[in-house]
Amino acid sequence: MALAQVDRVKAMLAAGHPGVRAEVLSMTTSGDRWQGSLSALGGKGAFTKEVDAALLAGEVDLVVHCVKDVPGDRPAPAGTVMAGYLARDDVRDAWLHPAGVPIDQVPPGTVVGTSAVRRIAQIGLHWPHLNVKPIRGNANRRLAKLDAGEYDALLLAVSGLDRIGEADRITHPLDVDTMVPAVGAGTLVLQCREDDVAVRELAASLGDARAWAETTAERTMLHILQGSCHSPIAALARTEPDGRIGLRARVISPDGKTVADAHEWERDPVLLGTAVAVSLMRQGAREILAEAERASSTA
Numbered sequence: 001m002a003l004a005q006v007d008r009v010k011a012m013l014a015a016g017h018p019g020v021r022a023e024v025l026s027m028t029t030s031g032d033r034w035q036g037s038l039s040a041l042g043g044k045g046a047f048t049k050e051v052d053a054a055l056l057a058g059e060v061d062l063v064v065h066c067v068k069d070v071p072g073d074r075p076a077p078a079g080t081v082m083a084g085y086l087a088r089d090d091v092r093d094a095w096l097h098p099a100g101v102p103i104d105q106v107p108p109g110t111v112v113g114t115s116a117v118r119r120i121a122q123i124g125l126h127w128p129h130l131n132v133k134p135i136r137g138n139a140n141r142r143l144a145k146l147d148a149g150e151y152d153a154l155l156l157a158v159s160g161l162d163r164i165g166e167a168d169r170i171t172h173p174l175d176v177d178t179m180v181p182a183v184g185a186g187t188l189v190l191q192c193r194e195d196d197v198a199v200r201e202l203a204a205s206l207g208d209a210r211a212w213a214e215t216t217a218e219r220t221m222l223h224i225l226q227g228s229c230h231s232p233i234a235a236l237a238r239t240e241p242d243g244r245i246g247l248r249a250r251v252i253s254p255d256g257k258t259v260a261d262a263h264e265w266e267r268d269p270v271l272l273g274t275a276v277a278v279s280l281m282r283q284g285a286r287e288i289l290a291e292a293e294r295a296s297s298t299a
């Protein structure tokens with residue numbers, strides 16, 4: 001998936017800036033190597049810290065990340081900037097069932113592979129009769145485990161499956177009001193060194209203003225709530241035809257029984273993310289997050 005993402009950026013550079021020569025350096029991060037629980041590794045930074053170090057050391061000049069894998073509770077690492085957000089791909093999660101049975105029709109006890117607390121909590125909310133079983137590894141390895149019969153079904157991001165050429169395995173996507181996506185879902189971000197003006201300009205030229213505004217709204221909310229990799233937080237910002245942005249966000253207890261849900265509209269993405277965070281906190285979001293944190297540390 002990471003290679004497909006980098007290839008896309010390389011193609012965009014070749015199309016828009018024919019004079020620029022780009023060379024791909026692929027890296028494996030501790031998050032890729034470690035197959036246990038991500039919280040045991042100290043959270044989502046597992047996918048970014050080695051890459052941040054290579055960028056700051058000048059081994060690479062431009063980094064392509066899934067926004068979803070970039071920690072949301074802290075600013076970009078000192079000396080680096082997120083200089084461009086690419087136009088968003090499909091933001092939805094997909095249901096994959098080898099026999100093609102839709103999620104609303106599978107029998108109680110159906111074993112569903114996912115480790116994302118956001119997905120687990122929303123399964124509890126809408127489909128409490130399903131049996132969630134943890135799964136790790138990249139999407140290809142998860143598909144292999146589905147084929148091996150270790151799971152009856154999987155939930156995976158549509159965009160990720162598209163990128164690895166496996167979209168035909170999708171039984172159906174889940175609608176965004178039922179399974180609210182992850183903050184930054186389907187969005188790639190270009191990170192570079194703060195003082196590297198030339199690469200910053202290049203990254204900005206590939207960026208999409210809408211993706212920037214929507215991601216900023218979602219991540220402002222996430223930052224204020226101080227969400228981590230075990231926070232059951234879901235959010236989706238969308239630009240309306242009148243230019244305002246709508247941000248819908250949900251914080252769900254791990255069992256799916258307690259939900260804070262907010263939807264606001266503003267023109268300014270920072271104001272919007274802040275307003276939604278305040279509304280969620282008024283509904284008890286901090287208590288739900290503290291409960292989720294306790295549940296994950298005892299799991």
Ligand SMILES: NCc1[nH]cc(CCC(=O)O)c1CC(=O)O
Nearest residue numbers: 066068156157159160185186187
């Ligand atoms: N959690 C890992 C991850 N990070 C980004 C994507 C997919 C692409 C995206 O949503 O941006 C995935 C796979 C998945 O959740 O199925």
